[in-house]
Amino acid sequence: MTKAVKNRLIKILLSLLILIVAVLIIILNLRDNIVYFYTPTELSQMEISEKKIMRVGGLVKKDSINNDGSKNFSFIITDKVNEINVIFQGILPNLFAEEKGVVVEGSYVRETLFRADKVLAKHDENYMPPEVINALKDDGKWQGQ
Amino acid sequence: MAGSMSLTLSFVATFSLVICFAVSLFQMRYFFSKYESVIGNHFLLSMVQLISCLFSFLILIYVFLTSNFDFQIVYSNSHTEKPFLYKLSGTWGNHEGSLLMWILILTIFNFFYAISNSSDIKLRNKIIANQSFLILGFLSFCLLMSSPFILLKEDVSQGLGLNPILQDPLLAIHPPVLYVGYVGFSLVFSFAIAGMLNNKVDKEWASALKPWILIAWIFLTLGIALGSFWAYYELGWGGFWFWDPVENASLMPWLSATALLHCIIVLEKRDTLQSWTILLSILTFSLSLIGTFLVRSGILNSVHTFASDPGRGLFILLFLAIVLLFSFSLFASKGGTMEKPSSFRVISRESGILVNNWLLLTILFIVFLGTIYPLFIDLILEKSLTVGPQYYVMTIAPIVFLLLIFMTITPLVGWAEGSINQALAKIKYSLIFSLTLAFAISLYFDLFSITQVIILFLSFSLIVTTFFSGIKFSKNNFFIKSILGKTLSHAGFGLFIFSVIANATYSEEKIYDAKVKDILELQNHQFMFEKVNQVEGENYNSIQAVFSLLEDNKAVKQFTPEIRFYDNPPTVTSETSIVHGLFSDMYIVMNVPQYQDSISVRIHVKPFMNFIWLGVFMIIVGGLFSIIYRIKS
Known part of the structure; x- marks a missing residue:
């Protein structure tokens, strides 16, 4: 090997190494920050692990919204088959209402209670998260077009 | 049934587009x-x-302004009671209209290029x-699949209206500005294709291309x-x-364009990095197309999504595939031969x-992965997921470290x-000054972690060194004009990074249950809940709460x-009320x-917001200065 070839080889190997390390860091970070979406029915078939951040979506059940007169809310998310009890502290999006679609992000505090850190804002009253539409379709409960 | 007036308008407007189609087809003869x-x-x-x-396009604006509900597009997106500005912006606040605007901007760039000076006939x-x-590609899409001039079959007397969240003066101008940016890169792409076809990518080519990159980049930013x-x-x-994926879609072409903006300098000054420049040109335009595809196809759900018609998304995807295939196979056959041997150490x-x-490009890769991965998994495994913002913060932050270091030193190193060592010697006082300042600030606020002190130091160094190398203290030449643009942009970037970090550290928010006459406190500020008003707007009613900011028990801001x-x-929307202060926004x-x-x-108390915007403003103005300087000399 001449010196030029050797130099070039070192350069290529070094860049490859940096590239691999960078990609690894990025992918590991991606894996740690993925938030999965579940419907109440999917959750009923899973083992519940507390602390794991996830998103849950469905309809807000009729007559299930409770408010303690201040910023604490509780409500039930349903996909018309299974239900989940949710608590939330904060300001609800304007379009949050009974029988409308909703997506919350948070984690379980115990096996039957989900604490939402965020109730996701929606942009219009007809909007329903596609995940919820799919879930309702899968369960045969979809009534839209 | 639609009136004869509407029929005529629709026909004339469509016919006009057909003329453009024919001329574009004729102009393609120069490929041979x-x-x-x-x-x-x-x-x-x-x-x-x-x-x-x-x-x-003017006909389309006209039918929107006159609320002509014979047109499908006006019926779906407008309303007689809408304020004038939003009738106007309704023209491009929908899929068909925004596509026509995209084509219009293509022809504008085409026109301005055609009348610009150029000695190279083949290139032109x-x-x-x-x-x-x-133009031809997008026009066929417009004419065949999403014509804005389709008439309604039945009579209607009122439109459906425009989503109120979009009724905002800024949002009326945001899409056109962004589009000028996106479409501007079409010209950059054409330069790359023409350069490869002519086997001529050199200093002259770079000089002719650079102002167009700058213009598109300024608008995109x-x-x-x-x-x-x-x-x-x-x-x-x-x-x-x-x-958000939609924000990411516009950030990706920006990152690639910013890289291009810098490597074109190398090509112009040193006549090397030909293939790299070509590749970045193609990449930037492709990402602009991908951005449009992601946003407009309905794959991502957001305010930006107009069409959930899969056929339309498919067309953009198909067009993108053609563009990519065409340009990359050209690049594969020509790209290597374009490269001139580099002679830099x-x-x-x-x-x-x-x-x-x-x-x-690494940041671009990170953003791309985070945006595409959920779509990919949804397609393959039918599993819905999102990528948390923490992913971006954790992976991009270390790269910004390096970016700041290289931005500080590179301009001081010779071609x-x-x-x-020489470069560091030039800026040693600036560095010491920045380090002292960073420590002083972090000691004073007693809050920063080591990482933050480092970023603080790096962003200060960038600001200080760029300013000192950009300013000359002599009588007749205070600023060095040729690098004034760069100085502003780079210092602006430093300011931006500093403000983002400070903002993230000191922002605070709190939720209260407020009764009238309550006094709420946050970060030594006192807010008094005065009263509740009922307000009637032009096309809405609202409930308004009035708060005042107290200083020494006196109301100073409302x-x-x-x-x-x-x-x-x-629809119900909530309007935030923001008081902009020099060092801190309250909201x-x-x-x-x-x-x-x-x-x-x-x-919310949001410190340094003004400086974030100032940083961005400096970046943009820096670009403007560069272009003005180029045109003048």
């Missing part, structure tokens, strides 16, 4: 070698392309041919900034960037710029062969957050009142 040296009448033909599209002919090809500013005050979530300005290019109730379509959002006696409100 038989015509490549012919001096054509570019001025006239590009003028015809421009005017025919403009005419058609090929660029015009390629621009015409792009401004467009992103406007969108971000809108999100900050309209959405009321307290942030200005959410790593490892330590040189060329290397510094290349490293920064790679850093920008071809330089020395880091906040008026609102909940607005719109009728067409029936109140209210909840839809649930009970008579108290209202939930959220108060």
Whole structure:
């Protein structure tokens, strides 16, 4: 090997190494920050692990919204088959209402209670998260077009 | 049934687009070698392309302003009671209209290129041919699949209205500005294709191309900034960037364009990095197309999504595939032969710029992965997921470290062969000054972690060193004009990074249940809840809460957050109320009142917001200075 070839080889190997390390860091970070979406029915078939951040979506059940007169809310998310009890502290999006679609992000505090850190804002009253539409379709409960 | 007036308008507008189609097809003859040296009448033909599209677009504006509900598009997106500005912006606030605007901007760029000075006839002919090809592609999409001039079959007397969240002056201009940015890169793409076809990518080519990159880049930056500013005050979530896929879609071409903007300097000054420049040109335009595809196809759900018709998304995807296939196979056959041997050492300005290019592309890769991965998994495994913002923060932050270091040092290292020691010697006082300042600030506030001190130091060094190398203290030459643009942009970037970090560290928000006459406290500020008003707007009613900021028990500033109730379509929106202070913004959002006696409100204190916007503003103005300097000399 001449010196030029050797130099070039070192350069290529070094860049490859940096590239691999960078990609690894990025992918590991991606894996740690993925938030999965579940419907109440999917959750009923899973083992519940507390602390794991996830998103849950469905309809807000009729007559299930409770408010303690201040910023604490509780409500039930349903996909018309299974239900989940949710608590939330904060300001609800304007379009949050009974029988409308909703997506919350948070984690379980115990096996039957989900604490939402965020109730996701929606942009219009007809909007329903596609995940919820799919879930309702899968369960045969979809009534839209 | 539609009136004869509407029928005529629809026909004339469509016919006008067909004329543009025909001319574009004719202009594509320059692709063939038989015509490549012919001096054509570019001025006239590009003028015809421009005017025919403009005419058609003006008709569309006219039917929106006159609320002509014979047109499907007006019926779906407008309403007689809408304020004038939003009738106007309704023209491009929908899929069909925005597509026509995209084509119009293509013809505008085509026209301005055709009348610009150029000595290279072959280059000009090929660029015009390629621009015409792009116009043709989008026009066929418009005419065949999403014509804005389709008439309704039945009679209607009122439209459906425009989503109230989009009824905002900033949002009226955000899409056109962003589009000028996106479409501007079509010309950059055409330069790359023409350069490869002619086997001529050199200093002259780079000099001719650079101002166009600058123009598109300035508009893209401004467009992103406007969108971000809108999100900050309209959405009321307290942030200005959410790593939302739609935001990412506009950031990706920006990152690639910024890399291109720097490597074109190397090509212009040193006549090397040909293939790299070509690759970045193609990449930037492709990402602009991908951005449009992602946003408009309905794959991502957001305010930006107009069409959920899969056929339309498919067309853009198909067009993108053609563009990519065509340009990359050309690149594969020609790209290698374009490259001129490089003669720069490892330590040189060329290397510094290349490293920064790679850093920008790494950020691009991170953003791309985070945006595409959920779509990919959804497609393959039918599993829904999102990527949390923490992913972006954790992976991009270390790269910004490196970016700041290289931005500080690279401009001080000589072309071809330089020395880091000499560069450091030039700026040692600036560095010491920045380090002291960083420590002083972190000691004073007693809050920063080691990482933050480092970023603080690096962003200060960038600001201080760029300013000192950009300013000359002599009588007749205070600023060095040729690098004034760079100085402003780079210092602006430093300021931006510093402000983002400080903002993230000191921002605070709190939710209160407030009764009238309550005094709420946050970070030594006192807010007094004065009263509740009922307000009647132009096309909405609203409940307005009035808060005042107290200083020594006196009201100094007033906040008026609102909940607005719109009728067409029936929607509730909340309006944030922001008081901009020099060092800190304060910001109140209210909840839809649930009970008579108290209202939930959220108060934010957001330090350094003004400096974030100032940083972005400096970056944009820097670009403007560069372009003005180029045109003058």
